[in-house]
Amino acid sequence: MTRRPLIRYALRAASLAAALGVWQLLTSLKVDLWLRFSQFPTVTDVARAFGDRLSGDDYWTDLTDSLTRILTGFALAAVLGVATGVLVARSRLAEDLLGPVLEVVRPIPAIALVPVAILLFPSNEQGIVFITCTAAFFPVLVSTRHAVRALTPVWEEAVRTMGGGRLRILRSVVLPGALPGIFGGLSVGIGVSWICVISAEMISGQYGVGYRTWQDYTVVNYPGVFVGMVTIGVLGWITSTAVELAGRRLTRWLPRTSYIPAGRPRTPRPLAGARPDGEPEQQAQSEQQGQDHTEEARDEHLV
Amino acid sequence: MSTSSETVTAPAAPAPEGVRGTRLAFRSAVLGRPDAPVLSGVDLEVAPGEILTVVGPSGCGKSTLLRTLAGLLPPLGGTAEVDDSPLTGPSADRALVFQEDALLPWRSLRGNVELPLAIRGVSRAERRSRAESWLARVGLSEQAGQLPHRVSGGQRQRAQLARALADSPRAVLMDEPFGALDAQTRSGMQDLLVEVLRGTGATVVFVTHDVDEALFLGDRVALLGSGRVSAVREVPRPRDRAAFDDPARVALRRAVLSSLGS
Numbered sequence: 098m099t100r101r102p103l104i105r106y107a108l109r110a111a112s113l114a115a116a117l118g119v120w121q122l123l124t125s126l127k128v129d130l131w132l133r134f135s136q137f138p139t140v141t142d143v144a145r146a147f148g149d150r151l152s153g154d155d156y157w158t159d160l161t162d163s164l165t166r167i168l169t170g171f172a173l174a175a176v177l178g179v180a181t182g183v184l185v186a187r188s189r190l191a192e193d194l195l196g197p198v199l200e201v202v203r204p205i206p207a208i209a210l211v212p213v214a215i216l217l218f219p220s221n222e223q224g225i226v227f228i229t230c231t232a233a234f235f236p237v238l239v240s241t242r243h244a245v246r247a248l249t250p251v252w253e254e255a256v257r258t259m260g261g262g263r264l265r266i267l268r269s270v271v272l273p274g275a276l277p278g279i280f281g282g283l284s285v286g287i288g289v290s291w292i293c294v295i296s297a298e299m300i301s302g303q304y305g306v307g308y309r310t311w312q313d314y315t316v317v318n319y320p321g322v323f324v325g326m327v328t329i330g331v332l333g334w335i336t337s338t339a340v341e342l343a344g345r346r347l348t349r350w351l352p353r354t355s356y357i358p359a360g361r362p363r364t365p366r367p368l369a370g371a372r373p374d375g376e377p378e379q380q381a382q383s384e385q386q387g388q389d390h391t392e393e394a395r396d397e398h399l400v
Numbered sequence: 401m402s403t404s405s406e407t408v409t410a411p412a413a414p415a416p417e418g419v420r421g422t423r424l425a426f427r428s429a430v431l432g433r434p435d436a437p438v439l440s441g442v443d444l445e446v447a448p449g450e451i452l453t454v455v456g457p458s459g460c461g462k463s464t465l466l467r468t469l470a471g472l473l474p475p476l477g478g479t480a481e482v483d484d485s486p487l488t489g490p491s492a493d494r495a496l497v498f499q500e501d502a503l504l505p506w507r508s509l510r511g512n513v514e515l516p517l518a519i520r521g522v523s524r525a526e527r528r529s530r531a532e533s534w535l536a537r538v539g540l541s542e543q544a545g546q547l548p549h550r551v552s553g554g555q556r557q558r559a560q561l562a563r564a565l566a567d568s569p570r571a572v573l574m575d576e577p578f579g580a581l582d583a584q585t586r587s588g589m590q591d592l593l594v595e596v597l598r599g600t601g602a603t604v605v606f607v608t609h610d611v612d613e614a615l616f617l618g619d620r621v622a623l624l625g626s627g628r629v630s631a632v633r634e635v636p637r638p639r640d641r642a643a644f645d646d647p648a649r650v651a652l653r654r655a656v657l658s659s660l661g662s
Contacts (some may be wrong), residue, residue: 255502258470259516259567260492269515273506350506352549 146320170229182241207232232293233286244278280344420601421448430477453614456624
């Protein structure tokens, strides 16, 4: 029961270790075969730079700045995206009024909105939040709209014949029923948000992981650049895992997990740190649901 | 199901006989979706407390008729009436039981049975006890906390029945509720239905494609075919298993089958 997942965690850790090992080999041997690794910082260089950064204040300021920006933008996008998605899916008038505008704005990459953000908002900070929010808004909107349209009509009819009105249908049928789809959109959204918050910080930020990474590049501090990348990767993984776990918890009623989260693939190393808060509750819950399900739930947790 | 003793104390039981059910009627009604009428010239009256079964080949408009009575579809012509006033929309007074799974999959069976009570604004404690009592009545006490997909199809339909009856509706509209069940489960469900309806006084319209089911349950049986209600027949000795080989019943059965076949 517990052996198989352990083996899988070990495999995942081994895969990451192997990648680091190859990196270390290629860079310390200064391999130059078309791809040039001679200028590349080694894993140990990066680790040392990381250690230095961790002890300084700037690193933590950057981290909290970036996190504040992305969480604000993403939360706004989640609320606005779900609200607009439901509205457009449920009301023909809203679809006619909002649909064309949304379809025209949607293909514009959020990062291309930097000039707009600079014109619109008094501070860079708000502009970055705006860009992050716009980036996550559309995946959430689109998946909410599809999920609401795909709801089984019988559910709504059942509630109507119990005398339920529009609000009751929204609360008891539309939102819970669309939740699996909404979380699909949120998973995509959080990934896109990271791309945009980092890019926006590179262009117009003061502080922030993206800003720092770009600064390091301009002063030819390559280990610093890699520290930035690793930071982005880990933060991105943590936030998308949080979204995914929240989604799993809220859609536990799904007969079988037909929903494949679209977040970043997990790497096993940080997983070891995240397990204590994520795992026990999941396990307790699935044990409650019976033996065969336990295995299923654990497997699904790993994927 | 050891629930017969609870039947007496069940919440919906204290009902003045005969006056609880609604009178449902169609007057030269045309029924169907706006672009596709399937039934025309429908004149049909269902007396309060009566069980009317509706049989017909698939696609003949049985479900359309029921959905119109539920208020989900407006009649395209003529009128549909409830207690002699025109039917305007869905109401908690007329519960609908669906053929397939209409339980909300994210709510436990108990949560599903509580839903109509919650919509009516019944207090939490009251809803809990009424739901538990109805679940006990349909033999689902042990499964009350389960999600719908964790129980069998028959149990889901029993939960739907409990949900439909929980708020003591005055009419129960049933759309092939046992259609997806195997023969044995189905006859058990029919007996259960008869038992739980007893004392509620509710008017029942029960749609099925199974002639034997229609003849067992119905006080009267309405036959649908070629876009209209072709006949309404009284059923001798309804809800009596022993009446299966009653000559009058056998003759009616033959007549119904041959009219459906033609």
